[in-house]
Amino acid sequence: MDWLKEHPEVRTIRVAAADLNGVPRGKRIPVRFAGKVFSEGTRFPFSVMNLDIWGEDIEDSPLVFATGDCDGLLIPTERGFMPMPWLSAPTALLPIWMFHMDGRPYAGDPRQALARVVDRYKARGLTPVVATELEFFLIDDSGKTLRVPPSPRSGKRRSGGETLSLRALDTFDTFFSALYAACEEMDIPADTAISEAGPGQFEINLMHQGDALKAADDTWLFKMLVKGLARTHGFAASFMAKPYELWAGNGMHTHFSILDAAGDNIFNDGTEKGSDALRHAVAGCLAALPGSTLIFAPHANSYDRLVPNAHAPTSIGWAYENRTAALRIPASGPAARRIEHRVAGGDVNPYLMIAAVLGAALVGIEDEMPADPPIVGNAYAQSLPQLPATWNLAINAFDNCALIPRIFERELIENFLMTKRQEIHYMAELSEEEQTELYLDTV
Template sequence: MDLSNLKTIRIAACDVNGQMRGKRMPASMAAKLGDGSARMPLSTLNVDIWGRDVEDSPLVFETGDADGILKPSNRGPVPMPWLSSPSALVPMVMETESGAPFMGDPRQVLSQVLDRYKARGWQVMAATEMEFNLVDDSDGTLGHPANPITGRTLDQQSVLSVAELDAFDAFFTDLYDGAEAMGIPAQSAISEAGLAQFEINLDHQNALRAADDAWLFKALVKGLARKHGLAATFMAKPYEDEAGNGMHVHFSVVDDAGNNVFDNGSETGSELLLQAVAGCLAAMPASTLVFAPHGNSYDRLIPGAHAPTTAAWAYENRTAAIRIPGGSPKARRIEHRTAGGDINPYLMLSVVLGAAMVGIEDTMTPPPASTGNIYDIPDLPQLAPSWADAIDLFEQDPLMARILPPMMIRNLVMTKRQELAGFADIPQEKHWLSWLEDV
């Protein structure tokens, strides 16, 4: 992207909650970003949902709140179509003073997980399905938006309705134009089960790029919605009586020759696929905190409510947490369906792909594939039932210690415990204000 005609740019790295933390600066400084002149406290990537320092964080009290060095990732600069004046965003990664990757940076954590695949001569290809709601918060409540054509407030679900998509055509036209300008491979859009709930699929690509694009896409959706007089939210469960928002990820692994290692020419998939499935299942209960990182996330994890609540897998079965889609064996892949729309894409992919690698490393064997309605099958391993339980399980689990670096485990646990305590002091009916656009 040509920055010569811009006055300002933004630089930002991803914090533990998936929020952008960074700076606005003159565009003339862009040429100097690669030399390490951009600095920011390491603790900035470990603040809570309200942007507050985490109490007793070692990043603050043991290091004197030391600076980290921000370096451009290979994913920018990109335009920011939601702003009224032209600008660009340069996505950054955090390094320590010594030049080592900072393991409190979620993008650096995912890079480390992917290095384990690279060491085997493999590359992970991934695609995400992004669900969100358009909402009207103009009167201080979380309300349904008006149909832009009729002016009447939406009052009923309209699954796969082309008419509902067309009613918001101006928004979606800007969204696709913005995604194209940012290099985000947005594919089909559908109207989902909830009121003004939509899903847009992002195409298969290198897994790190897929995480980058999911992160950028969330910012694009939320920013453009405001330009159209609405709000957009990826909250896991905006409305109690309607379907929640998920973020499914499809992934496959290709070798140096371009062969899909999950493909053995059959419908069942290769031994490597089964080992990866087994690893994902083994890590799933303790991964709940990453898949459901906020208090609102647990309103979505209800049996029978279109969200998996148990660690089960199946072929072509959308009630399972892990689904192996049909189709050509060459496209054999794993669909991981547990995460809510409110996740941090880097941490979610780190946990999913790290668990799959542990399954491969340990040559794990999954239980037999489930059939029928998974919600009716007793005695399956359960996801953590509450936010507090998820924090404890995540902190103590030995598989998590093999997947994520100790710093990220510690930082996420401390952040979530602070948020859990903070929400106890906020009236329940006001909780949504903290999550509406910050997840």
Template sequence: MQSEESRNAAIAWLENNPQVESVRVAICDLNGVMRGKRIAADQARKALDGGMRMAYSLIGMDIWGEDIEGNPLVYSTGDSDAVCHWTGRPIVPVDWTPLPTALIPLTLAYDDGRPFPGDPRQALAEIQRRYAARGLTPVVATELEFYLFDAASNEPVGPVSPVNGRRLNADGALSIDELDAFETFISEVYAACRAQNIPVDTTIAENGVGQFEINLNHVADALKAADDAILFKRVVRGIARKHGFIASFMAKPYGDRAGSGLHVHFSLLDGDGNNVFDDGTEKGTDIMRHAVGGLLRGMAQSTLIFAPHFNSYRRLRPKSYAPTAVAWGYENRMVAIRIPGGSHKARRIEHRVAGADANPYLVLASVLGSALIGMEEACDPGQPIAMDVDSHDLPRLPSDWLAAIAAFEQGKLMQALFAPELRDAFVACKQQEADTFARKVGSFELETYMEMV
């Protein structure tokens, strides 16, 4: 249950913002899509007090919002409703819609108050509880990449520069001119993030046409870090629409340009606030290396979480700055698990596998959960890789969607991290999506084969 102080602050916000006549109440599904309802603002107390209900099966809908055939969340519950508990996040103002509104984030629970383990947010909460039981606190930051497209075009093309009216058609890695051109958009993203208590940090123009990366500052609360990432994506898409752009977090919207990733940085604090990865040297502690060992052990099994969609596997290709091998190293951006340089006091792990299309709750649950198992079992990560991974004979990530589904379904470590309610629903969802794609014949396929074979 949330504190009375938090509840009173939420009610006070609504009373002090009478221009907000409606609010959204929503949960996050397994694909990272927020699903919910629009209610009158004067009904918001009902949502804050656990009076809202939504079907358990809402968690497991496919990417098109279709019910999953044979959905275990339907047949195991009679498609009954769950209780919706407020997450405790302060009211989230939304001002890019035609009329101002707000969001109240919810999470699913049983009628007796127990968290519903099929909810991805609850899955991460359980991992966080495991850390707390060991006196450890993860400190987490995320980096999210995205593309801007011209909303007025029927084709996926780069945006028109607000400064000179010309369409972007070349890569602009670290271009200050590109940041200047899109300053109004970026500034409005920052303002919306401040209003939503999202700790935005650095922005850069990335390698692709109209591609940007915005980093979120580290927080000593993994749940908040995931909440921030989910809300950040909504902010970027909303502000982009306001400016005539489409913002996309697809992993690989252009086949011949850079993909978009969700990189996770984390360290661990003990009860005295000490970084348990820091031994005063560049090497880091045995605890850190064991955490890396756990991440490597679980990587192939959890690829479906890091690359959950058909398009995700276009990003995971050799020589693309996206990891394809199960490897780690110091200051090496070619590997999946990187130990960044810098001050030993900030010793941390960077996980580089996930695409920007992944669900942040599941990504952090898998990353932190695998690291925890690695520490508990003293997993040996092997030798760090100091050069191109292709020069080594290394285990590889699943290279296609079906292989990743099978690896997740059979993975013992995934079974140790996620409840059956979540695993079964996720597999059923991904299998249905894969079956749907398998029935679609694209234009390039027809152009290639129709008259040639």
């Protein structure tokens, strides 16, 4: 509440939680009633955390009519208030998460799922250190076809990708300056920005930190900020996996290492190869990849990105300093030895994505799983096990994977399966253009 006292210009607040698709769900509240959220929490139905991508109830879900569509209790996360710089009126956002009325965490809340994984690390005296890299397109969606927005400086449109081009970045300097200022206001640790391979495509890295929940919060909030701020500049920003057929899609790569109780990186053995713990974590991530692909590629459009020779992994393997592999061990000093997980698209729920990565790594460490030898060369050209190539195959793999119940609780698994099966059913009724319109702003 001190933040609100320091910002008397704020007249309304938004309280919001992430549903299974990562879509913010919540309420608008006059600021004079904000204290009630802290003293009593707020309520909305458990089923709201389990809506499909259209925002519709899941048919035959036990969370709806079978239980009277009863309420859960939502209380503020440790994040507290922050500004919403993409709105014209001064407004504060308060992230919340869901519990049962008796105080138990609600298993179907994706943030609670990540907290459960982090608690398992804590029980072993371990702390995961996490960073994310987010790719997105700036898009003019005012016409029948998607295009790069005209440059605010020259009025011209660039027709192709410009990898690591300062000119491309400077074309939208006003937007990026506003974005970095907003990240400062929201305490989102935005680091390097680069232009990527697609037209109007960019990537911003968020700094690594030893609080996986904050890393996921930052990623979720950053997506909300980028999409909202872009609209104030007259164009769209999209994290959908593949908005353009002929260009590479949007990824969301995750870097992670693990510290022991003394603060030492357990992946570091003083060599370039890394420790046994690193290889166990790699093996766990690879073993879980078929089943967790649905987390990393949760939508119909996601599978347009996961195709050979399109800068997204399609096979199950790992390598040192090799971006064609699903898991890459970047070149670094020994103390910074880490794993880069490269499968997820920009359209993921960050809480589920980070939980799946860290949970699989922990299973590998707990079981001391042996890793196959790292690959060398082009992963696309090698005979390797493949990721599920379609949405339907990924749904079945998630349902049948023995490792998924070791990462997520059964209620979340069942809710996610019901959501995706409903979406795949109704998505078949939409044209490609209608799917693009749906995903462009939503994910």
